[in-house]
Amino acid sequence: MTFSTEDYEDVISPYEDPLIINPIIGQNKIWKVMVDTGSSANILFHKTYCKMNLAGEQLEPCNEAPLYAIGGHPIQFEETITLPVLLGKLPYTAEKLVKFYVVRIESPPEDMPGLDPKTATHCSNVQPEAKPVKQKKRTFAVERQKVIEAEVEKLLEARFIEEIEYPDWLANVVVVKKSNGKWRMCVDYTDLNKACPKDHYPLPNID
Incomplete structure (x- = not known):
């Protein structure tokens, strides 16, 4: 090749x-x-x-x-x-x-606790001239709020995420109901994606 x-x-x-x-x-x-x-x-x-x-x-x-x-x-x-x-x-x-x-x-996250950054690290190629965006906090219905709290707690326990006090970029989560009736929590990276170069060969999933 x-x-x-x-x-x-x-x-x-x-x-x-x-x-x-x-x-x-x-x-x-x-x-x-x-x-x-x-x-x-x-x-x-x-x-x-x-x-x-x-x-x-x-x-x-x-x-x-x-x-x-x-x-x-x-x-x-x-x-x-x-x-x-x-x-x-x-x-x-x-x-x-x-x-x-x-x-x-x-x-699930609990099967891979504390993944070492030396094993896998993702870096965003943010344009140098891009200005960080902090999205305004969104409010959710009680059912969705409980889903978010449970998912965040699970990710914290698995040491997949950690709390920071002064972020440069701040994005809200989005909760979507799947076809099987369960909820899926995602992150709204719209502003961050706009600040990164366009990927001509996106990878939505791996076949």
């Missing part, structure tokens, strides 16, 4: 974004696959597998040792599947049979 000078246009250094490719896996166009050169396994999330309509492709039981994710959390492999993977565009293509480990991952 090579890169030309055109690929480096609009790239802000230091460049720490993940490498994303869109191969054809088992006759399915997969739009976003994250490439991790340090990974010891090819992971296929079960929810993605279910969307691929792999008629006739059989999952094989797996009794191998578990995979250890960030923070040392073990993820037990349940099944594997071998699929053809096509990369590139004509006339420059390559196809190979790849063994995937099918996993079901739902990791």
Whole structure:
């Protein structure tokens, strides 16, 4: 895999974004696959597998040792599947049979307490001329307020977040009801996103 000078246009250094490719896996166009050169396994999330309509492709039981994710959390492999993977565009293509480990991952914060910043750290490329924005505090209905308090307490106990007294940027949380009736708490990063360079290859989820 090579890169030309055109690929480096609009790239802000230091460049720490993940490498994303869109191969054809088992006759399915997969739009976003994250490439991790340090990974010891090819992971296929079960929810993605279910969307691929792999008629006739059989999952094989797996009794191998578990995979250890960030923070040392073990993820037990349940099944594997071998699929053809096509990369590139004509006339420059390559196809190979790849063994995937099918996993079901739902990791709440309490499963990864106190994640060391040396393991994973996110940095926002804020434009130097951008002025910090402190959003005005929003009020919520009683039901949503209880959801927010419970979620914040859970994140504090897991040491995923910490309290600060004098923030430069301040964003409100947003509570959204999911299709299963449960609530999801998000953060309104609208102002911060406006102050950062546009990502031409956004990553809403990892296939």
